[in-house]
Amino acid sequence: MNDHKTRLIDGVFSPEQARNITLRLLTDKINYHSIEKVSNEERFGKDHHNSEKRIKELTEEKVELIKWLSGTSPSAHIKISCTIHMTISE
Numbered sequence: 001m002n003d004h005k006t007r008l009i010d011g012v013f014s015p016e017q018a019r020n021i022t023l024r025l026l027t028d029k030i031n032y033h034s035i036e037k038v039s040n041e042e043r044f045g046k047d048h049h050n051s052e053k054r055i056k057e058l059t060e061e062k063v064e065l066i067k068w069l070s071g072t073s074p075s076a077h078i079k080i081s082c083t084i085h086m087t088i089s090e
Helices: 015-044 051-070
Strands: 003-013 078-087
Touching (some): 003 015, 015 051, 015 078
Antiparallel strands (some): 003 078
């Protein structure tokens, strides 16, 4: 089997719950890239994996998400579907 899918998020949430879930995921991903960046700089003298670029992109996504969620009614229902699809490439 060369691929795998994991259903990470699948449900309906309040705006506050959606904010907490998605911002936590984005923050964790930003933290991952921050650690990778420091590790690459210490080991190789530079960021080989472009973590700095990804941190910038994710931070911008975070700002846009906060803006979007701020415009929703507190009584709104937000459906979130997030599946991670992994494929082995050799």
